[in-house]
Amino acid sequence: MTSEGYAVDLHVKVLDEQVVKRAKDRGLDAIVYAPHFTRLPQIRKRARQFSDDRLTVIPARELFANSWQKRRHVLAVGLEEPVPDFLTLSATMAELRRQEAAVLVPHPGFLSVSLGLEELRHYRDTIDAVEVYNPKHLPHHNRRARKFASETGLPTFTSSYAHLRRTVGEAWVEFERPLEGEQAVTGALRNGDPRRVLHRHGVGHQVRCAMEFAHLGYENTWEKFDRVMLQGTAPTHPDHVAYGGEFDDVKVY
Template structure:
């Protein structure tokens, strides 16, 4: 049995300060055997993590990206090249062409302005729904996501959406196995389980503080 935190940011996202080395260390400390790095609109974090990992081959690493499309945010899992478009159906197609899978993160988090409001006509483009995101403040956001995934038979993922150290490994997808191939196979067959806890509210204060610091540094 292994656990993968399927949504994590690095310092290559403007809103995070996480060094790839630290993410790896924190995962191991939390009993997490794998992670997907998905920075906002860049694969720089994914590439940096891959370098760090060269000496830790037993760790499961899913390269990824969180893309802001015209419809909201989408996760591309198993993606390690920049994408060429931000128009939703094309983003989804490009992710699939590159061998990746399309995941809708936090679709019912009303507090997030950039959420993708998933509807029935989107289903042919989507592989999975993130049914647990530790950063969703309102529990019903995750519950509604789970209901949507169940109703349409979509695969389910979970992730911490970590931007800061205390968040890493707070949510995960667990599966029977120990390799990335086994993980993808289990995920696509719907044989995985999602588990997690919400991050402490202080992480949102952290985010505000981080944004203000960036603004003041520029002045």
């Protein structure tokens, strides 16, 4: 923990030795690791591998609810059991509520992949925080996100949303009290603990934000989805044998 609080980058997609070093150099106490299309047990295993007494890596899932074309991103911290992608949004939210996970909304209203204002209002009792600054955002996206948070009265957060190693630690949340591990961070998010929403400034930050925005070109293509999800049974597809048919009645594929 830093002298001023507990600093967490609440959403990164990449994890290796370089990421861990960068997070430590940036003064972070923890990062939340939530790669796409990876099952929770594998995420947990990798998080343990890269955690030490200076940096905690917290496993999480950014779930894709609904169909690919109408997908809605929901970040879940503190899951006890695996949840697949491509369930209905209502089923996804119900499962996260059942597991008492912290439910975060990344990049609200962004492109066609995010929860909008009406959905934030509808699921307000389930959602624990709304992201109000994201390096992939343009300035008007951040303004809109802050407006959504203000209109719903939901707590706020930020993250690097790092798909690229150099973006880790560009944006982070600093909690006022010391936290230890996944359960403590999950509890702080669910309880709306006091926090500061912080990000870097300057030319270097602007360049890294621009690089992250450019990365969207591949990230949101149908070709990526087709390659990852439709060519065989992918790890987070609801038909995967690991889920044992548990979600057959609420899946969209």
